[in-house]
Amino acid sequence: MKKVGFVCVYGRANAGKSTIINKCLGFKLLPVSAKPQTTRDNVKAIYNDEESQIIFVDTPGVFKPHGKLGSILLRDAESAKDGVDVIVYVIDASEVPNFELCEKLKHVDIPVIIAYNKVDLVKADLGEERLARYKSLLPNAKVCHLSALNNYGVEELLRMIKDELPESFPYYSEDIVSDRPKEYIISEIIREKCMRLLDAEVPHSIYIDLKTVSEEEEGMTILGNIIVEKPSEKAIVIGKKGKMISDISRFSEKSISSYFGCPVHVELVVKVIPDWRNDERYLKKFGYDEK
Numbered sequence: 611m612k613k614v615g616f617v618c619v620y621g622r623a624n625a626g627k628s629t630i631i632n633k634c635l636g637f638k639l640l641p642v643s644a645k646p647q648t649t650r651d652n653v654k655a656i657y658n659d660e661e662s663q664i665i666f667v668d669t670p671g672v673f674k675p676h677g678k679l680g681s682i683l684l685r686d687a688e689s690a691k692d693g694v695d696v697i698v699y700v701i702d703a704s705e706v707p708n709f710e711l712c713e714k715l716k717h718v719d720i721p722v723i724i725a726y727n728k729v730d731l732v733k734a735d736l737g738e739e740r741l742a743r744y745k746s747l748l749p750n751a752k753v754c755h756l757s758a759l760n761n762y763g764v765e766e767l768l769r770m771i772k773d774e775l776p777e778s779f780p781y782y783s784e785d786i787v788s789d790r791p792k793e794y795i796i797s798e799i800i801r802e803k804c805m806r807l808l809d810a811e812v813p814h815s816i817y818i819d820l821k822t823v824s825e826e827e828e829g830m831t832i833l834g835n836i837i838v839e840k841p842s843e844k845a846i847v848i849g850k851k852g853k854m855i856s857d858i859s860r861f862s863e864k865s866i867s868s869y870f871g872c873p874v875h876v877e878l879v880v881k882v883i884p885d886w887r888n889d890e891r892y893l894k895k896f897g898y899d900e901k
Contacts, residue, residue: 832877835880839886
């Protein structure tokens with residue numbers, strides 16, 4: 611028997627939810643970037659050690675939704691709190707306080723841990739003043755101070771989570787680190803490179819549509835489409851003389867190779883599907899169900 615359970619990692623966009631999970635796992639599973647909406651799906655990431663199995667549920671950041679896709683992501687982020695054993699509420703200490711999510715957590719009958727992240731980016735007295743205001747709304751919540759990017763507080767957060775979990779047999783074997791198939795991991799790695807390399811609003815219109823992932827003795831070959839909504843976005847993704855899409859492919863190859871431990875070749879084509887984020891046909895095709 612171990613300490614076993616599901617932990618919803620919940621918070622506003624760019625609070626550092628995926629970074630916290632990656633640091634708890636000890637390796638990079640989930641995409642991260644400085645841009646909001648890097649995470650689009652509820653993804654289970656599975657942590658194992660000798661005494662516990664923690665199934666982290668990473669959620670899209672809570673934000674004001676734009677269009678049908680945005681509404682679906684917001685719905686999924688909120689529904690992820692249902693049926694879990696612990697909620698880790700991630701707050702960016704460097705941001706001006708916003709108590710909207712506190713109001714949603716005030717009456718949940720689930721242990722809440724405030725992961726007060728990015729404490730290195732705010733003066734101590736100001737940070738504690740802000741934290742006190744959150745604590746006044748969630749008086750029963752435990753608090754963990756973190757700078758996840760610098761690994762500060764990560765072990766303490768794991769300890770606090772384990773203290774709240776019931777004893778049970780593990781749900782997953784120890785060699786499983788996610789509930790998603792390798793194709794999903796690959797597509798998210800490619801999308802992360804787009805998020806990091808592209809400016810402004812272009813990354814938010816992108817979907818990675820993998821066509822084939824073939825594995826041979828000499829390595830892995832990946833063929834896929836980068837879906838955008840406008841011809842102008844297509845030109846930006848391709849870049850001058852193809853430099854941008856070449857960079858996206860090259861950085862993707864490096865990260866995918868590191869993750870799977872084999873040589874990787876990535877070929878990408880950019881295609882335009884006008885306003886796909888509001889088109890029910892493509893939302894369903896790409897796995898975003900409105901129901």
